Amino acid sequence: MKSRITIKDIARELSVSTSTVSKALKDSHEISESTKAKIKAFADFYHYKPNSLALKLRNQKTQVIGIIIPEIVHHFFSRVISGIEKVANQHGYNVMICVSNESYDKELLNIEMLANGSVDGLLISLSKETQKIKDFKHFDELIENNLPFVLFDRIEKTINCDKIIIDDEGGAYRATKYLIEKGCKKIALITTPAYVTVGESRKMGYIKAHQKHGINVAESLVIKIDKDDDDHDAIYALIKKLIFVKNPPDGIFAVNELYAALAMKVSKERGLRIPQDIEIIGFTDGIISEFSSPALTTVAQHGYTMGKHAAEMLINRIENKANGNFQTEVISTDLKFRESTLN
Amino acid sequence: MKSRITIKDIARELSVSTSTVSKALKDSHEISESTKAKIKAFADFYHYKPNSLALKLRNQKTQVIGIIIPEIVHHFFSRVISGIEKVANQHGYNVMICVSNESYDKELLNIEMLANGSVDGLLISLSKETQKIKDFKHFDELIENNLPFVLFDRIEKTINCDKIIIDDEGGAYRATKYLIEKGCKKIALITTPAYVTVGESRKMGYIKAHQKHGINVAESLVIKIDKDDDDHDAIYALIKKLIFVKNPPDGIFAVNELYAALAMKVSKERGLRIPQDIEIIGFTDGIISEFSSPALTTVAQHGYTMGKHAAEMLINRIENKANGNFQTEVISTDLKFRESTLN
DNA sequence: AGCAATTACGAAACCGATTTCGTGTTAAAA
DNA sequence: TTTTAACACGAAATCGGTTTCGTAATTGCT
Secondary structure, three states: OOOOOOHHHHHHOOOOHHHHHHHHHOOOOOHHHHHHHHHHHHHHHHHOOHHHHHHHHHOOOOOOOOOOOEEOOOOOHHHHHHHHHHHHOOOEEEEEEEOOOOOOOHHHHHHHHHHHHOOOOEEEEEOOOHHHOOOHHHHHHHHOOOEEEEEEEOOOOOOOEEEEEHHHHHHHHHHHHHHOOOOOOEEEEEEEEOOOHHHHHHHHHHHHHHHHOOOOHHHHHHEEEEOOOOOHHHHHHHHHHHHOOOOOOOEEEOOHHHHHHHHHHHHHOOOOOOOOOEEEEEEEOOOHHEOOOOOOOOEOOOHHHHHHHHHHHHHHHOOOOOOOOOOEEEEEEEEEEEOOOOO | OOOOHHHHHHHHHHHHOOHHHHHHHHOOOOHHHHHHHHHHHHHHOOOOOOOOOHHHHHHHOEEEEEEEEEOOOHHHHHHHHHHHHHHHHHHEEEEEEOOOOOOOHHHHHHHHHHHHHOOEEEEEOOOOHHHHHHHHHHHOOOHHHOOOOOEEEEOOOOOOEEEEEHHHHHHHHHHHHHHHHHOOOOOEEEEOOOOOOOHHHHHHHHHHHHHHOOOOOHHHHEEOOOOOOOOOOHHHHHHHHOOOOOOOEEEEEOOOOHHHHHHHHHHHEEEEOOOOEEEEEEEEEHHHHHHHHOOEEEEEEOOOHHHHHHHHHHHHHHHHHHHOOOOEEOOOOEEEOOOOOOO
């Protein structure tokens, strides 16, 4: 059960003090060349590596960034993480990832776990439950202890911190506008409950695009899915109610690719041709869209970029390179044309 | 720039020693009720939380599990992580995730980072490069320092540790056998280069199924994709060479869902009807298969289960509940029938 | 030769906790 | 009245490092 060798072991074996060992290993001028050589050789031989906990405690700096996300089996979030990881590593940071599972309690627990000295800063995307019950007191404590943190994607305006979001409203606006201008007369919206802010923003874009064209949005064309993303059957059933009607919509804008893909499935079963009878656009960073048939036109949201920028914002804060005021950065979207809309 | 309150602050403010504070907060019988009350009230008021680095250093126990995976934007691996996270949390552990990006150097770096006291144990899936160059010396050091670790999915037999794998060969065998028994005469295999062990095992299953039926596998029906998974176009081009020929295959077994989905795309473009003219089976834990059209029949590999079991194996090691010998657990697969094969 | 400067190292404080051991005070037992 | 035990707390060691400061021995300068 031998464990990793420590500086004390080296000191004892070579009959010098721990200070001498420490300095020798850092090539300090205070130590003679001969002693340094001896110590370095010994340390090398036994593969000495300083204990990182001890260093972190001493330096009051962990070089670790904590990430709290609602779920990890999620293409968008995993891209964000990938971007974070990239930038973090470039700056010598590691990442510690916690999953809130869309639960307020777990989010709170995670924050408490990570905020006790384990990390230098936090990157957080709010859980659905947190957005629903609107309780943000766990962030007050972060602010009190002035631990830097950045909210990304699922944010809350009233929290005083740096934020980074997708241009949800703009993306939805352009997608809807595109459908309107292609001649769609009945464009349905498949969205989330209102407490999911990104869904709400996208709905806003959908509405504004209609207003811009002087069209009144029929409430019957808007459905809110209050089901777990894993429960495809339940979502499917809700969408069916939208499409299996006398005069089905001739356009659909869905706030994520899952809804869009399921809408496409339902449409095909209803006998509608895509895109001739009904045009569909999703919102996503995903792969369902690419491989569904017909391939889905989507609002591409660039999660990798968001992750990179979020990490940069946070590291700037941690290293005090940021100016005083908190920023909110908006990542713009692209409309990616595929087969589910007419050329 | 006030920072988190420490036990020393409390001791100073209340004119007691740090030992008294520590004991009081742990409700020790050594401390009088009145003093305990006073200290607890003070600590509560200032939201005192012990510094976790100090605890970890003191206890020589981090309650953190390190995970090293080749990539994170990957449905299978994210499911594995999800399973790990679940079990780890149940046992009071957190997870720290590092990505090797399929690079040997980064894998080595990650291991060194995590093995210096940051974690109690490691869960590792080998990078492609590591499998290619077959250099496993970084694991020797883990063994020397006896830091528990478990290899999952992409493993190496010669490393002396616990391992957990998918029944790649068995899954491939049953999938291929199914195609043969459905009457396919020319079943192509789309696989990875040989150094990717999971690809090789699946190839073995494919071959054995043929042998079982006394069929010789034509080398021309086996293609190895040596392209980055992100480079869909390049993969597409390789698959095209397989299918755009005079007598195309009437069955395809692909070692992952990306290859299967792309093969389906190519087949459709070649004018082949799926599943009437060509039947396709993929190997996966993913979502492309579900939403592609026709939906793909696949060998389901249960990443979530693998993650849970891997975490359990590791925690048993960490907490010395495992018996002495190293185990290799095999997670079995299911053939999930969808539209890309005849009923 | 006498004094200052340099060299080479060790002692001790520190990071933030826990825990063992020691001790002064008080109350109960002899 | 003396002994003893219980009580309540503090000093110090510990985890594994880094860093400041102090100092003995040597060297350099006048």
